[in-house]
Amino acid sequence: MYSQGLIGADSSTTESEEFLATFQARIDREEKIEPNDPMPEGYRRTLVRQIGQHAHSEIVGMLPEGNWITRAPSLRRKIALLAKVQDEGGHGLYLYSAAETLGVSREQMTEELLSGKAKYSSIFNYPTPTWADIGAIGWLVDGAAIMNQIPLCRCSFGPYARAMIRVCKEESFHQRQGYEIMMTLARGSEEQKQMAQDALDRWWWPSLMMFGPSDTDSTNSDQSMKWKIKRFSNDELRQKFITATVPQAEYLGLTVPDPDLKWNEETKLYDHGEIDWAEFKAVVSGNGQMNRDRIRDRNKAWDDGAWVREAALAHAKKRADNQHIAREAAE
Amino acid sequence: MAAPETCVPAILEIADDCLILGHRLSEWCGHAPILEEELALANMGLDLLGQASALYAHAGKLEGKGRSEDDFAFLRREREYRNCLLVERRNGDFAHTMLRQLYFAAFMQPFWRTVAATSSDETLRGIAAKAEKEMAYHLRHSGEWVIRMGDGSDESAARMADAVIELHRYTGELFMASPARAAAIADGLLPDPDTLRAEWDETVATVFNAAKLELPEIRVMQKGGRDGNHGEDMGHLLAELQFMQRAYPGHTW
Numbered sequence: 236m237y238s239q240g241l242i243g244a245d246s247s248t249t250e251s252e253e254f255l256a257t258f259q260a261r262i263d264r265e266e267k268i269e270p271n272d273p274m275p276e277g278y279r280r281t282l283v284r285q286i287g288q289h290a291h292s293e294i295v296g297m298l299p300e301g302n303w304i305t306r307a308p309s310l311r312r313k314i315a316l317l318a319k320v321q322d323e324g325g326h327g328l329y330l331y332s333a334a335e336t337l338g339v340s341r342e343q344m345t346e347e348l349l350s351g352k353a354k355y356s357s358i359f360n361y362p363t364p365t366w367a368d369i370g371a372i373g374w375l376v377d378g379a380a381i382m383n384q385i386p387l388c389r390c391s392f393g394p395y396a397r398a399m400i401r402v403c404k405e406e407s408f409h410q411r412q413g414y415e416i417m418m419t420l421a422r423g424s425e426e427q428k429q430m431a432q433d434a435l436d437r438w439w440w441p442s443l444m445m446f447g448p449s450d451t452d453s454t455n456s457d458q459s460m461k462w463k464i465k466r467f468s469n470d471e472l473r474q475k476f477i478t479a480t481v482p483q484a485e486y487l488g489l490t491v492p493d494p495d496l497k498w499n500e501e502t503k504l505y506d507h508g509e510i511d512w513a514e515f516k517a518v519v520s521g522n523g524q525m526n527r528d529r530i531r532d533r534n535k536a537w538d539d540g541a542w543v544r545e546a547a548l549a550h551a552k553k554r555a556d557n558q559h560i561a562r563e564a565a566e
Numbered sequence: 567m568a569a570p571e572t573c574v575p576a577i578l579e580i581a582d583d584c585l586i587l588g589h590r591l592s593e594w595c596g597h598a599p600i601l602e603e604e605l606a607l608a609n610m611g612l613d614l615l616g617q618a619s620a621l622y623a624h625a626g627k628l629e630g631k632g633r634s635e636d637d638f639a640f641l642r643r644e645r646e647y648r649n650c651l652l653v654e655r656r657n658g659d660f661a662h663t664m665l666r667q668l669y670f671a672a673f674m675q676p677f678w679r680t681v682a683a684t685s686s687d688e689t690l691r692g693i694a695a696k697a698e699k700e701m702a703y704h705l706r707h708s709g710e711w712v713i714r715m716g717d718g719s720d721e722s723a724a725r726m727a728d729a730v731i732e733l734h735r736y737t738g739e740l741f742m743a744s745p746a747r748a749a750a751i752a753d754g755l756l757p758d759p760d761t762l763r764a765e766w767d768e769t770v771a772t773v774f775n776a777a778k779l780e781l782p783e784i785r786v787m788q789k790g791g792r793d794g795n796h797g798e799d800m801g802h803l804l805a806e807l808q809f810m811q812r813a814y815p816g817h818t819w
Contacts (some may be wrong), residue, residue: 276714294601301596305589308810308819309636310619314612317592327600341601366810366819416819501601532596540599540727543660546718547600553717 248277250323266392270336278462282392283337285464290330291348292356293323295529299363300372308366314411322405324539329402333394349534357515358441360523365429366443367420367434373413375435375480376443381406382476383446385459386466414483421487425463428488436492444515450514477505572626573687577628577647577740578638578752579792582649585639586668586800588614589807590657596702599660604702606707610667613700620693640811644801652736654800661715665733667708669756672769673740675701676762688752690742710774716777723778735757738787740766747792 248255258275268274297320304320307313332339345486347353358376363369392397443505447453447469451502459465467475477496482489495508517523591611592674594702610630652670657663678701715722741759743751750756774781790796810819 253677297596297604304592304595305806306809308640308814308817309614310622310639312584312819313592314615314619317612317615318610320595321612324601324604324608325782331601419819424814426814427817496679536597536599539597540660542719542721543599543603543715546715546722549722550714550718 248275250275262391268391269393279337283339285328286395287344287395288354289339290327291353293327295359297323297353298529298532299359302363303369319409326402330396333398336394356447357518360518360525364526365430367430370413371414371434371438373409374417375438377406377410379442379445379476382472391463417487432489435489439492443510474504572749573755574625574629575746577621577625579648581618582647583653584650587653608779610704615638619695622691638809639664649791650739651788651791656799661729664708665712665729666676668712669737671704672766673707676765680757712773713777734782735788736785739789744792
């Protein structure tokens with residue numbers, strides 16, 4: 236689960252005009268760009284950054300939901316949640332592989348995540364204190380991710396677009412699962428209803444922030460649109476999300492925590508209140524409630540696992556050496 | 567077909583093994599040493615939780631008192647859980663987790679194969695046929711890792727050896743038949759675990775040989791889980807597992 240709004244890659248590029256024009260013509264013909272095709276350096280750089288951030292988001296995103304696997308309220312929920320979080324890990328794996336086709340290694344990308352240099356979706360820097368958060372994440376966070384990822388299935392870079400097709404199928408399953416958790420709560424006891432409303436109150440605004448800064452403040456968007464890495468602007472996607480989600484909240488009998496939210500008959504869209512961009516900037520720059528915990532947990536898993544990875548390499552080397560010796564003895 | 571008083575406790579022993587080990591594996595989620603292992607550990611955890619769910623549902627039906635799979639999984643007291651001690655042992659490092667998995671899978675794969683072929687209970691035969699395939703994967707996967715770590719670096723070899731010393735003493739309980747189990751064996755519901763010992767010994771010896779690990783001499787095997795005498799970690803595991811059901815009694819989730 237991931238949404239745009241962080242990328243911020245430097246898309247400047249130094250190729251000749253003729254090279255760029257030929258490349259653009261391929262993009263305009265909706266041809267897919269494949270890993271070994273000639274491509275502008277800025278295009279490669281933007282994609283490495285975006286796919287890397289997307290992969291990191293899947294991996295860090297396992298933590299807030301993983302927080303509830305051991306406490307899930309029923310066997311069915313426990314199994315569904317573990318399977319869901321496993322899917323996120325799988326998405327991370329495809330995405331790292333897609334990024335590797337552009338000449339960057341998984342180890343390099345991992346190092347950048349662990350050092351805090353690479354970004355991941357800020358939504359995962361919010362905590363999950365109650366079970367309803369698992370419902371709200373599925374419904375809202377995966378819902379927002381889908382809005383962003385459906386157009387990515389048509390992204391000009393082939394491996395990314397293809398990875399997104401499977402990812403989107405799984406995400407829409409997760410989204411329905413999340414909504415179903417919310418529905419169960421909304422139809423439950425007074426305490427369960429309150430738990431659901433509280434989760435919506437905490438996740439609504441951060442979910443809207445997942446689409447990134449408003450179009451007037453978004454850098455590098457134009458070039459990404461021209462290269463068809465991105466198909467819709469941040470505000471367009473945010474608006475689509477709100478339009479789809481508000482009726483779902485109404486159906487649950489929950490209140491969207493935005494007193495300025497109003498249907499606009501003219502635009503056929505919802506007008507919404509001002510997003511707290513200061514909070515967004517604070518969380519993106521490392522000052523959210525969970526930023527330090529997330530990176531610490533990732534580092535701990537990586538450091539604790541170092542000896543396992545070394546053992547696997549040492550064992551593989553021993554096997555290769557033994558085969559070599561056996562071959563020589565046979566000759 | 568045996569009487570419910572006989573079958574239900576015997577089925578619950580196995581269901582509890584699956585639930586508790588599945589829960590332990592799920593604790594790794596987000597903290598595994600390699601991304602591929604995140605997926606593999608979750609996979610094995612899901613298999614075991616799925617087996618637990620099917621077994622609890624079946625036990626509930628046989629019992630006929632309207633208890634659901636969640637009643638069994640979440641709403642019993644600590645002493646009523648009858649899992650063996652091996653599966654409740656804490657995860658420790660990756661060496662401990664993989665060795666625990668090897669010991670368990672090396673028993674359960676032939677166990678389910680035998681249930682699928684010989685049990686007098688048709689539903690159990692069905693559960694077993696699926697579970698056997700799953701446990702064959704657990705056995706292969708954990709065996710490969712035990713070999714990699716046992717015959718890997720100096721550090722990994724030392725950690726594997728520690729895990730063997732720590733966990734081997736819990737394997738004896740796999741082959742013991744509680745009174746409930748003995749009755750189920752007599753009724754043809756489940757195989758006698760002692761008849762599976764030779765195959766388990768051979769599997770473990772083969773893996774240890776490739777892993778350059780030595781089988782320890784354990785004079786006293788630990789037991790108690792089948793009588794509900796669990797270690798101190800069990801209560802903490804249950805406190806987490808049961809949290810929602812205990813905090814919000816009677817709710818639907």
